[in-house]
Amino acid sequence: MKRKDDRKVGQIFQAALKLVVSKGLSGITMGDISKAAGIATGTLYVYFKSKDELINALFAACRENSVAHSFKGYDPAQPYKVGFKHVWLNILRYRLHNFEEAVFMEQCYHSPFITPETREKASRLAAPYNELLERGKKEQLLKPVDTGLLITFLVGSMNELVKQTHYHGTTLTRTRINTTFDMCWDALKS
Amino acid sequence: MKRKDDRKVGQIFQAALKLVVSKGLSGITMGDISKAAGIATGTLYVYFKSKDELINALFAACRENSVAHSFKGYDPAQPYKVGFKHVWLNILRYRLHNFEEAVFMEQCYHSPFITPETREKASRLAAPYNELLERGKKEQLLKPVDTGLLITFLVGSMNELVKQTHYHGTTLTRTRINTTFDMCWDALKS
DNA sequence: AAGATAAGTGAATAAATATTCATTTTTAAT
DNA sequence: ATTAAAAATGAATATTTATTCACTTATCTT
Numbered sequence: 001m002k003r004k005d006d007r008k009v010g011q012i013f014q015a016a017l018k019l020v021v022s023k024g025l026s027g028i029t030m031g032d033i034s035k036a037a038g039i040a041t042g043t044l045y046v047y048f049k050s051k052d053e054l055i056n057a058l059f060a061a062c063r064e065n066s067v068a069h070s071f072k073g074y075d076p077a078q079p080y081k082v083g084f085k086h087v088w089l090n091i092l093r094y095r096l097h098n099f100e101e102a103v104f105m106e107q108c109y110h111s112p113f114i115t116p117e118t119r120e121k122a123s124r125l126a127a128p129y130n131e132l133l134e135r136g137k138k139e140q141l142l143k144p145v146d147t148g149l150l151i152t153f154l155v156g157s158m159n160e161l162v163k164q165t166h167y168h169g170t171t172l173t174r175t176r177i178n179t180t181f182d183m184c185w186d187a188l189k190s
Numbered sequence: 191m192k193r194k195d196d197r198k199v200g201q202i203f204q205a206a207l208k209l210v211v212s213k214g215l216s217g218i219t220m221g222d223i224s225k226a227a228g229i230a231t232g233t234l235y236v237y238f239k240s241k242d243e244l245i246n247a248l249f250a251a252c253r254e255n256s257v258a259h260s261f262k263g264y265d266p267a268q269p270y271k272v273g274f275k276h277v278w279l280n281i282l283r284y285r286l287h288n289f290e291e292a293v294f295m296e297q298c299y300h301s302p303f304i305t306p307e308t309r310e311k312a313s314r315l316a317a318p319y320n321e322l323l324e325r326g327k328k329e330q331l332l333k334p335v336d337t338g339l340l341i342t343f344l345v346g347s348m349n350e351l352v353k354q355t356h357y358h359g360t361t362l363t364r365t366r367i368n369t370t371f372d373m374c375w376d377a378l379k380s
Numbered sequence: 381a382a383g384a385t386a387a388g389t390g391a392a393t394a395a396a397t398a399t400t401c402a403t404t405t406t407t408a409a410t
Numbered sequence: 411a412t413t414a415a416a417a418a419t420g421a422a423t424a425t426t427t428a429t430t431c432a433c434t435t436a437t438c439t440t
Contacts (some may be wrong), residue, residue: 003416231390
């Protein structure tokens with residue numbers, strides 16, 4: 001009895017992500033994906049019931065990955081700003097190294113593919129970010145504005161920074177990274 | 191001899207925008223658009239040679255509209271921060287009132303629809319924004335970092351703010367607007 | 381008012397794409 | 411080694427969607 005090949009799901013995901021960057025979410029077909037993944041079209045249906053399901057699964061996987069990486073090595077015992085910067089850097093690095101995921105996620109935001117359940121699941125994963133910012137407000141280091149707004153600035157500026165870096169091929173020197181962090185911190189700090 | 195109805199292009203654009211918000215760029219069909227615009231599918235082809243051309247035209251129109259509104263009433267004679275806030279408010283208001291356009295533009299970013307020419311044309315329209323930020327640096331009010339980075343923060347935070355406001359149905363009180371502006375200004379100011 | 385010209389129509393066609401399925405290949409278990 | 415069960419295949423099918431076109435309707439010009 002042959003078993004499903006776990007690496008294959010990874011190949012499929014990688015192929016799909018690569019294609020979304022070059023052709024957009026609207027431009028990818030099951031044929032494209034299978035070809036890029038080096039498998040037959042029919043095989044896609046061994047792993048996913050439909051295109052919708054494939055995309056929802058990829059969306060969920062990206063989201064989980066991203067959140068998991070954000071808090072790697074975060075130590076709440078350290079001073080707030082140190083921990084905050086640690087997470088900020090984690091996010092930045094993750095997005096730069098996984099640019100395709102960021103693009104894919106953005107495209108999914110307004111697509112009919114993602115089901116309400118998938119969205120719901122994704123938004124529950126936001127809790128750690130909320131806590132991080134709440135703590136900053138409690139310690140009176142961050143502006144006493146609602147957490148949503150703080151996150152807005154955090155992710156908004158990060159998103160654009162990543163895009164800018166990626167497309168203009170800017171090299172992110174340590175100095176530039178620090179400058180950027182300072183801008184973000186200045187926006188949030190009280 | 192019957193003439194083309196100029197309002198019809200507007201109807202088509204409005205219909206397409208509405209659909210992109212609800213179904214994503216990947217989800218819209220020519221049939222959907224024509225139905226939403228209240229015309230026959232064939233009529234779309236009187237005004238646009240193809241779906242691609244329709245989308246490129248819409249993209250260009252949105253971009254022009256948006257830029258045109260940004261600098262309405264901007265008076266370079268006023269103190270820098272006053273003018274800057276004026277433009278910032280213009281952008282915010284425009285995006286909130288034309289949320290669909292913002293969504294559409296974002297979706298287009300990584301789509302195969304938009305041709306290099308259309309992109310090129312759009313990016314040329316960025317000049318006024320660049321000038322605005324250059325001036326701020328010249329007057330030593332803004333951080334002496336590269337203009338691209340300043341714009342990154344400006345538009346990044348704005349984008350997310352607009353999304354957050356729209357989706358969470360937050361009412362933007364004058365206070366909240368000012369808080370948000372302050373965050374942005376704090377990020378940019380030297 | 382008549383004629384001419386182009387817009388408007390929507391069913392028909394063409395093209396693209398998702399999905400299925402009969403068949404082959406692989407591999408785990410015996 | 412044989413068998414059985416499931417994966418893998420890709421051509422065939424079903425579905426969706428862009429585009430065309432023969433025809434109708436509107437309106438500008440004279």
